[in-house]
Each structure stands twice: as structure tokens, then as C-alpha cells.
Amino acid sequence: MMATTHALAGLALAAAIATVSPAFGTIAAVAAILGGLFPDFDLAAGHRRTLHFPVYYWVLAAPASLAAVLAPSDLTVALAVFLVAAGLHSVMDLFGCGLEFKPWLGTSDRAVYSHYHGRWLAPRRWIHYDGAPSDLALAAVLAFPALFVFDASATIETAVVVLLLVSIGYAALRQPLARLGEWLLERLPAPVVAVVPEWIASAGEQRRPEQQRRPEQQRTDQHRREQ
Template identity: 55%
Template sequence: MATTHALLGMALALPVLAIAPELAPAAFVAGLAGGLAPDLDLYAGHRKTLHYPVYAALTAGLAAGLAVLVPSTATVALAVGLTAAAAHAATDAAGGGLELRPWLADSERAVYSHYHDRWIRPRRWVRYDGAPEDLALAAGAAAPLVVVADGPVAGAALALLAVSAVYVLLRKPLATVAERLARAVPAGLHPYVPERYRGV
């Protein structure tokens, strides 16, 4: 779930809170943004256009090194944001395939590796986005944020967890709704509808 990625990204800022609390607000925002950013490709080559499991990890490592050598709001935010984006791409590979109903396990495409020039297959440790184990992962990331962080961060974590719970309840029916909505789209707009919604 996008909310799980956001919560995991925010959790990456917890060490900053412990070491340099004055830099933590920017780190939490960067973690949230970095966790969500790869999914901006949802309607344009999802899990390929903005997902970089190898290159993002390398870039995040360099940014983390810079943040350690030259700690500032900008360098720490950059490091946390890039690490969150890299974690997003890596955890997509741990989940289900890129399909409308990933619980059917029909797709062997989890996330695209530009370094390897091929799709990485889904591991299905989290069977699909919105599975109960996805909610458990979101709750595990939210718990330390609620316990350790201050009001706004804890509030955001609880809100994201609430959205996650609702999504888990509605996940399977939403696939049918999306398919029906895609069929209702005027023919001229079909090229802009992701293939998985068109049943291609």
C-alpha cells in the first residue's frame, strides 16, 4: 500500500530524531515524500518509470554518506527521502505482482530494475497490496512513530494507519470497481488507462 511505503519512509527518520532532533521535522517530511514519490508513476509505466531498486539504493547510500559528513537540514532530508524511495522499490519486489488482482498471482512483474534491464519477479512475502500482512507491516512502522515521535508525526502515522485499514477492507471490491470505471472511460481516453484496469 502507498500508506505502508509512507509509514516506512517516516520510520527511517527515527534515528535522526534520536541523534539530531532539530533536523527531525525535515527528515519525517522527506521520509513521507520519498516513500510516496515512486508511485507518482501509477498511470505512466507503474513500478518502472519512477522505481529504481538498484540505482536508488546506490544514490541513497551516497546521500547518507554526505549527511554524515555534512549534517544539515538539506543533506539529512535528501538522505532520508532517497532511502525511503529506494526502500519503496525494494519492498515492491517483496510483494505481489503488477496486476489488478494480485492475489491471483498471475503476474511475474513486481518492479523493474533499470540496472538489470528486466522485471524483478514478485516474492509475495506480502501477498498483495492491501493484504492483512500489509496492514501488519504498516502497523509495525506506525507503532514507533506513535510512541516516540511528537504530536504531528504521531497524528500523521495514525491517520495513515486508519486509511490503510479501510483500504484493506475494500481492496478486493475496489478491483472490480476500477475495472468497471475503466470500461466506462470514453474510447479516446483508453490509451491513458493503465493496462491492468483494461484487462489487457
Template identity: 50%
Template sequence: MMLTTHVLVGLALATPVLAVAPELGVPALAGGAIGGAFPDADMYTAHRRTLHFPVYFAALAVPALGLAAVAPTPATVALALFLLAAAVHCRMDAFGGGLELRPWKGTSDRAVYDHYRGRWRSPRRWIRYDGAPEDFAFGLALGVPLWVVLDGPFDLLVAAALAVSAVYAAVRKRLPDLAPVVAEVAPEPLESYLPDESEER
């Protein structure tokens, strides 16, 4: 799924805190948004393996949520929502497509790496690939209510996430064809960060 979808999910997980403890809403929303995005910081370094921990994030989120419930502070709430959103991100990636350059072809059996079991989880392809119409629709279904409920910088974040999602979804299938063109003009230090058409991960 798109990074923006994960951010919106993180915000959605944190939004109930606004009803229970409005004074903790900002750290909860910040933790959820950052946690939703965090695993994808490994985008160019063994993506969905380096920072994706579907078991360990979940195992850490449970006691963190318990701590936030009995000792609610900005730090404990932010940490709990960060870990919860990161755990959900890693689980959600298994519901999407694989790691191939053109995931709509369904040729990869690698969705997210499970460090606990020492193996890759297979893609279920409920959302066929990042940027698929159903990925955008899911983000939109989350984003519109969030935009109505939230205010300040968070409704701006939602609006930006939806705008980026719309553009990315519109051009997603064209991006693999641009990789060789970009590789020709990219400075040498950046070439290693571009996807390799021949690489099967």
C-alpha cells in the same frame, strides 16, 4: 505494498535521527515520508517502472547518507532520508505481489523494473498483494510505535496513514470489480487512468 505502508517505513527509517540530532528531526521525517511515497507517483504511468529505481536509488542513497553524516544540515539529512526511503520502497515492492489487476491470483511475473539490469524483478509474494491483511499488519506494527514517539503533524500523518490503510485493506478485493462501473461514468480524459481488466502488464 500499500503507499501508506511505504510512508510509514520512510518515517520509521527517519525516526532515529530524533535521538541523535533532534533539531534535524523534521527534515529527516519529511524526507523519509516523501521518499517513501515518491516512487508511487508513477501509479498511472507505467507503474513500478517510471519512477522505481531499485539499484539507482540505493546507489545514490549511500553517498547521500555519508554526506549527511559528515555535514548534517536540514538539506543533506532530508535528501539522504528521501533517497534511502525511495530505495527501500523499490526493494520492498519485489517482496509483494505482481502488477496484475487481481494480484492475489499470482499470475504476473512483474514486481518492479530494474533499469540497471534492463529486466523486471519477479514478485516474491511474502506480502501477497497491496492491501493484504499482512500488509496492513506490517503497517500497524510500524505505525503504532511511530504514533507514540512522534508528535505534531507527523503523528497526525501516521494516524491518517493507518486509517487509510484500514479502509483500503477492507475493500481491496472489491476494487477490480468497480473498475468497469467507474469507467462508464468517468469523464473521457480520465478513462486512460483506469485499470484495464484485459491488460496484462
């Protein structure tokens, strides 16, 4: 799913908190956006594994949420909302696509890595790929609670509108951007491609002459031919 969808999911949670405790609405909204985006900071290094914890975020979120209820303050509420939003992000990725450059092809069986289980969890593909029409529709639905609850806060309301506009733009350009990225990967020198995350670089390597591919990609191709 889009990073903006995750941020808006967090904001839906913040809207619920603001309804019950308006004094913590703004801090909850900020923490929700940050927590919703945080797991995707691993995009360049071990994406959906390094900062994605579909189990352990909740292990931390439970006591943090209890602390926020028993001793509400900006700090306890922000920490609890951040952890819940990050945990929600990690679980939501399970219901999206697999980790691949063109996820609409549906060839990857890796949705998100569970450190608790010690393995990759398979994608459910309820949302076919990040930027899909269904992803955009979900983002729009998740935006409504925040737009309604935070209508008196110009800053939060503006943030919601910006997230929606970015979502619309990304959804419109998702597949053209993949084609552009593939075109660029085919033309980048090998030393540059070597530092590109494997799940991205593999898109260009599939169309390179075999002698120019990474050794590990050659082994993967050979294994597939032998099967």
C-alpha cells in the same frame, strides 16, 4: 504494498534518526514520507518502472548519507532520507505482489523493473497483495516507532495516525474497489479506456467481446491460445 506502508517504512527510518539527532527529527520525517510515496507517482505512466529504481536510488543514497553524516544540515539530512526511503520503497515492492489489477490472483511475474538489470524482477509475494491483511499488519508494526519517538510532535503523530486510518480503510475496500473498477472499465468508451494504464485496462478487456479489445490484447490472447 500500500503507498501508506511505504510512507510508514520511511517514518520508521526517520524515527531512528530522530532518536540519534532530535534536531533533525521533523525534517527527516517529512522527507521520509515524501520519499516513501515518491516512486508511486508513476502510477499512471509506467507504474513500478518510471520512478522505481531498486538499485540506482541506493547508488545516490550512499554519498548523500555520507554527506549527511559528515556535514549534517536540514538539506543533507532531507536528501539522504528521501533517497533511502525511495530506495526502500522500490526494494519492498519486490517482496510484494506482481503488477496486475487483481494481484491476489497471482498471475503477474512483474514486481518492479530494475533499470540496472534491464528487466522486470519477479515478485516474492511475502505480502500477497496491496491492502492484504499482512500488508496492514506490516503498516501497523512500522507505525509504532514513529508514534513512540514523535509523541511530542502533534503534526507528525497526526500524520502517522492518518496514514494508519487510510491503510485500514484501503485494506477493507481493496477487493470491492477492484470489482467496482472492473465494472466501470467494461462500460467506458474505447477512447477513454485507451488512455488508462495497460495493467488496469486489461482487467476490463478480459471480459470484453474480442472485437472490442485493444489490438495488443487480442495478440496476447491469441498467443496464449496457441501455447
